[in-house]
Amino acid sequence: MRPSLILIIALMASRVDALHIIHIVDDQTNRSVPMVELETVNHIKCVTDSNGVVAFDEPGLMNCDVWFSIKSHGYEYPADGFGSRGKTILTKDGGKTTLKIKRINVAERLYRITGQGIYGESVKAGLTVPIDAPVLNGQVMGQDSVQLVVYRDKLYWFWGDTQKTSYTLGQFGTSGATSELPGKGRLDPAVGVNLKYFVDKTGFSRPMVDLAPGSREKPPGAVWIGGLMTAQDDSGVNRLVATYSRVKDLGTLLERGLLIYNDEHEMFEKWKEIGKDEPLYPNGRPVKTAGDAGADYFYFPVPYAVIRVPAKWSAIGNLHEYEALTCLKAGTRYAREKSQLDRDSRGHLLWAWKRDTGVITEKEQQELLKAGLIKTGEALFDLKDAGSGKTVVAHGGTICWNEYRKKWVMIVVEFGGSSSLLGEMWYSEADKIDGPFRKAVKIATHDKQTFYNPVQHPEFDQDGGRVIYFEGTYCNTFSGNPEQTARYDYNQMMYRLDLSDTRLKPAQVR
Numbered sequence: 001m002r003p004s005l006i007l008i009i010a011l012m013a014s015r016v017d018a019l020h021i022i023h024i025v026d027d028q029t030n031r032s033v034p035m036v037e038l039e040t041v042n043h044i045k046c047v048t049d050s051n052g053v054v055a056f057d058e059p060g061l062m063n064c065d066v067w068f069s070i071k072s073h074g075y076e077y078p079a080d081g082f083g084s085r086g087k088t089i090l091t092k093d094g095g096k097t098t099l100k101i102k103r104i105n106v107a108e109r110l111y112r113i114t115g116q117g118i119y120g121e122s123v124k125a126g127l128t129v130p131i132d133a134p135v136l137n138g139q140v141m142g143q144d145s146v147q148l149v150v151y152r153d154k155l156y157w158f159w160g161d162t163q164k165t166s167y168t169l170g171q172f173g174t175s176g177a178t179s180e181l182p183g184k185g186r187l188d189p190a191v192g193v194n195l196k197y198f199v200d201k202t203g204f205s206r207p208m209v210d211l212a213p214g215s216r217e218k219p220p221g222a223v224w225i226g227g228l229m230t231a232q233d234d235s236g237v238n239r240l241v242a243t244y245s246r247v248k249d250l251g252t253l254l255e256r257g258l259l260i261y262n263d264e265h266e267m268f269e270k271w272k273e274i275g276k277d278e279p280l281y282p283n284g285r286p287v288k289t290a291g292d293a294g295a296d297y298f299y300f301p302v303p304y305a306v307i308r309v310p311a312k313w314s315a316i317g318n319l320h321e322y323e324a325l326t327c328l329k330a331g332t333r334y335a336r337e338k339s340q341l342d343r344d345s346r347g348h349l350l351w352a353w354k355r356d357t358g359v360i361t362e363k364e365q366q367e368l369l370k371a372g373l374i375k376t377g378e379a380l381f382d383l384k385d386a387g388s389g390k391t392v393v394a395h396g397g398t399i400c401w402n403e404y405r406k407k408w409v410m411i412v413v414e415f416g417g418s419s420s421l422l423g424e425m426w427y428s429e430a431d432k433i434d435g436p437f438r439k440a441v442k443i444a445t446h447d448k449q450t451f452y453n454p455v456q457h458p459e460f461d462q463d464g465g466r467v468i469y470f471e472g473t474y475c476n477t478f479s480g481n482p483e484q485t486a487r488y489d490y491n492q493m494m495y496r497l498d499l500s501d502t503r504l505k506p507a508q509v510r
Helices: 005-019 120-123 362-370 502-507
Strands: 020-026 038-039 045-047 053-056 064-071 086-090 096-103 108-112 140-141 148-151 155-158 162-164 174-181 221-230 239-249 250-263 265-274 287-290 296-301 305-310 324-328 352-355 394-402 407-414 425-430 439-444 451-456 467-475 491-498
Touching: 045 053, 053 120, 086 096, 140 491, 148 221, 148 239, 148 451, 148 491, 155 221, 239 265, 287 394, 394 467, 407 451, 425 502, 439 491, 439 502, 491 502
Parallel strands: 020 096, 394 451
Antiparallel strands: 020 053, 038 045, 038 064, 064 086, 108 491, 140 162, 148 155, 155 174, 221 239, 239 250, 250 265, 287 296, 296 305, 305 324, 324 352, 394 407, 407 425, 425 439, 451 467, 467 491
16 A cells, blocks of 8 residues: 555544544434534534534534534424523534434435535545435536436436535526436435536536537526427437526526437537417426326426427427416406306306416416416315315425326425425325315425425335435525525435325325
């Protein structure tokens, strides 16, 4: 062994010997809990990594009694006689303290999927970690809103805006990575995901969308994708299709349309542009399933499945083949008066699938209710807290078939929740993909923080669908809370949910 390597190993060993490992575990499962905040009396904040570990080595606070306040979204540490939630720890060099924290959430927080330092504390402590890139992958510091599809016997992951290590601005042309399907890689999805990023010559996660192939002048603005579908083209080749939006900012759409993935260049290229005024724009995570007449359709839940298209190549590229589940008369874009609503001869409101007709969103339905154009009993969207009866306004989410429940399961984030504007997660189910979804149970909360665009991953279902997985983007955006969680902010967090948990029964369809 070379002397330099011996010196490095010796230095690492001495470094580890000077640390005190604090390990936080779930009191129900003894599983490590990520994103638990520990704070000293003088406000030094430490956050557990995806192993539930903090490697504490603060000069002046070693080998003495140190008080740590302990808190975590959806978890609770016991309070002492003064109401303080925390623990005094003797921070011995080379020592370890394991603490149990009570889980309030129904869902379990498992690990962070993206960003720097996923297992940073564990690496500092010399502990074993499960993923190949535990501290930095593709030079990614943060990523926004995941899309996932099975294509060519792999999982293809795509994200929106991506932060990098070398500058405050990253890249805004959609990022991508692949991973092995469960059972083909060495990782259980309960443990982690090994992402292999598409990178540029510097090693940074590169843009995955080229709206002007061959041109040096690229259109300005951020490019976000969704609506990932696979279908055989006219020559019988299986192709990957996506929708895209090119935006100046959250409120300014510049362009939108359809993309086709170029397998040779490993890049999405423009297929067809969709007019900004077209009534039907597919987005979200599509689900392929049989429609009422038995033919296969792609349904697009965002979070409700109110847009669909026949699952064939000739239809995917033709906007006139897309249908909306709507109460508007065929060919109508908006409802401004009663005559634009579709009612039968007895005055009953008709919700039906129609082409070239506008979608009614939950917000638009609320406007129709306030205007007296429809009645409460006619509403398609009427999700309630199964316990209190409070209305749950669904903002984003996905719907997937669940073999264990033999139902369609919706995982959704609430808009305007009690603990955060966009941070409370709900579970609901229905007999059909287009609902109705009526009762919901809260499964996770992110107090005064955001957890938006949640996506369920049926590819990871375990035990016949009894255990399901979902993730979302954790950040302080839209929260009004200036506090950010080091390393975790603006990154993807994985949860799992056991559908046999009795706390879910009020929302389950009998």
